[in-house]
Amino acid sequence: MDEDKKYVEEPTFEVTDGQETLEEQDSEESQQSLKETLQKIKETASEEDPRPSSQLNLRTILGGDLLTTDLVRSQIWLFVLIVVFSIVYVAFRYQCQQDMLTIDRLESELKDAKYKALSSSSTLTEKCRESHVLEVLKQNKDSLLKQAEQPPFIIQVPE
Numbered sequence: 197m198d199e200d201k202k203y204v205e206e207p208t209f210e211v212t213d214g215q216e217t218l219e220e221q222d223s224e225e226s227q228q229s230l231k232e233t234l235q236k237i238k239e240t241a242s243e244e245d246p247r248p249s250s251q252l253n254l255r256t257i258l259g260g261d262l263l264t265t266d267l268v269r270s271q272i273w274l275f276v277l278i279v280v281f282s283i284v285y286v287a288f289r290y291q292c293q294q295d296m297l298t299i300d301r302l303e304s305e306l307k308d309a310k311y312k313a314l315s316s317s318s319t320l321t322e323k324c325r326e327s328h329v330l331e332v333l334k335q336n337k338d339s340l341l342k343q344a345e346q347p348p349f350i351i352q353v354p355e
Contacts, residue, residue, distance in 0.1 A: 256262055268275075322328065333339040 252262070262268065327343075330341060330343055333341060
């Protein structure tokens with residue numbers, strides 16, 4: 197109230213023969229309306245946030261009115277926690293996708309290595325057969341070895 201008195205000065209009136217002049221009446225009416233206006237401004241102006249309206253619409257959300265409410269201010273740490281968890285989730289998902297790509301690449305390399313090993317093993321088995329070895333020796337004329345005409349038999353030695 198004292199602050200209002202600083203800015204509004206009380207008018208001084210001169211009374212002549214018990215009647216105020218018209219100018220003083222206008223001044224008094226303007227002072228009264230000014231006081232009423234200041235009182236209305238004082239009632240409406242406050243440093244507290246206005247209570248949010250019961251209806252929540254797109255205008256209040258996009259206008260930012262929702263972010264100034266006490267509810268949001270009291271839950272700010274929850275929002276920060278949600279943002280941190282979202283960032284961690286995205287980072288882990290990205291890392292998981294990278295690991296899956298690496299696993300797929302290594303599995304395909306393993307499959308190729310298995311096929312090469314199987315192919316090499318079958319080639320070695322084919323080249324190590326007795327019949328194939330004898331044919332190679334016969335073509336090169338390096339050996340006197342011949343294929344047996346009689347089947348092998350067991351020799352029994354008495355003890």
